[in-house]
Amino acid sequence: xxxxxxxxxxNKTGMTLKLVDKFLEGxxxxxxxxxxxxxxxxxxxxxFCLGCGKCTEDxxxxxxxxxxxxxxxxxxxxxxxxxxxxxxxPIYEYCVSSSMKRFLERCLTLxxxxxxxxxxxxxxxxxxxxxxxxxxxxxxxNHLMGITRYPKFMLKLGCKLFxxxxxxxxxxxxxxxxxxxxxxxxxxxxxxxxxxxxxx
Ligand SMILES: Cc1cc2nc3c(=O)[nH]c(=O)nc-3n(C[C@H](O)[C@H](O)[C@H](O)COP(=O)(O)O)c2cc1C
Numbered sequence: 001x002x003x004x005x006x007x008x009x010x011n012k013t014g015m016t017l018k019l020v021d022k023f024l025e026g027x028x029x030x031x032x033x034x035x036x037x038x039x040x041x042x043x044x045x046x047x048f049c050l051g052c053g054k055c056t057e058d059x060x061x062x063x064x065x066x067x068x069x070x071x072x073x074x075x076x077x078x079x080x081x082x083x084x085x086x087x088x089x090p091i092y093e094y095c096v097s098s099s100m101k102r103f104l105e106r107c108l109t110l111x112x113x114x115x116x117x118x119x120x121x122x123x124x125x126x127x128x129x130x131x132x133x134x135x136x137x138x139x140x141x142n143h144l145m146g147i148t149r150y151p152k153f154m155l156k157l158g159c160k161l162f163x164x165x166x167x168x169x170x171x172x173x174x175x176x177x178x179x180x181x182x183x184x185x186x187x188x189x190x191x192x193x194x195x196x197x198x199x200x
Contacts, residue, residue, distance in 0.1 A: 001031050001197065002082040005038040008089035008100030015134040015175040015182070016090045022186040023086070023132065023170075026193020034197065037078060041099040045071040049105035056108070062121045064109040072106045076162075080121060084128045084196055085162045087155045091135035091142070096151050104154060110161040121163040128196050129159020129167040132189065138174025138181060147173075168192055 009016040027034050047070045058064030063076060079085050089100040096104070111117045133151050135142040142148050148171045159167045170192060172185035 001033075001084065002035045003027065003037070003084040003086065004079040004082040005036065005086040005088060006041055006079075006100070006103060007038055008041045008087070008097040008103070010042055010090070010097055010099065014090065015172065016088050016132065018175070018182070019132050019134060019170060019172060019185060019189040020086070020088045022189040023130070023193040026190040026195075027197055028193075030194045030197025037082070039075055041097075041103045044075065046075070046103055046106060047072070048102055049108060056111075056113070058109075060120070062110070064120070066106065066109050068106075072103075073109075076107065076110065079162045082162075083126070084130060085159055085164055086130040086132065087158050088132040089151065089155070091133055091147055091151060094147050094150060096133075096154065104158055107158060107161050117157060119161045119163065121161065123160075123165050124163040125165055127162075127164045127166075129156070129162070129164030130192065130196065131155040131159065131167060131169040131171075133169075133171050134175060134185075135171070135173045136176070138177060139171070142171065142173040168196070 047068045052067060054067050055064040089096040110120055112120050135147050137147055156167050170189050175182040175185055
């Protein structure tokens with residue numbers, strides 16, 4: 001099982017990565033030989049989308065050409081070939097982090113437009129997407145206030161662009177406020193890690 005993690009955290013000792021660590025603990029318990037590749041979106045060689053629109057004209061059925069020469073194409077290709085794709089980000093201003101947003105904009109190469117954005121890639125049976133977010137606002141206020149709305153929509157679409165059939169979500173909140181909330185969300189992340197290894 002090959003797992004790709006897109007790490008959009010900026011605080012590398014923060015809550016988002018605590019959740020990712022727990023998720024991976026669960027994965028390793030269920031599948032000790034799982035191959036895990038992590039991309040730190042803050043520090044990878046990923047440039048900003050130039051908005052030239054050239055990729056939207058390209059007819060490639062999966063991943064259109066981009067005019068920018070950096071590591072983004074290679075990173076996306078590895079995720080297209082993996083079994084599990086994880087998007088992990090803190091919530092910043094009702095949105096994903098800016099490094100995650102920069103990467104998502106570069107994923108325009110994986111999109112084609114009909115009535116709305118649709119994945120070029122076909123769905124891969126059994127491929128799982130995982131969304132891990134951490135907001136300051138605790139649950140359920142993060143949902144009720146609309147804080148998680150855009151991240152849920154956009155990261156679910158992100159998973160679909162890589163051919164994921166199913167998307168699981170951990171929308172944690174308020175982990176820094178109460179140790180018991182932190183423990184609750186970490187427990188959910190651990191269980192999700194274990195659960196996805198039992199899919200085949
Ligand atoms: C620039 C910035 C913007 C933030 N915006 C929000 C927000 O809109 N809603 C919210 O609930 N929390 C917000 N937070 C709090 C973070 O989402 C929260 O602390 C989260 O756990 C951070 O994850 P990390 O520890 O992995 O960095 C913001 C934090 C920062 C630094």
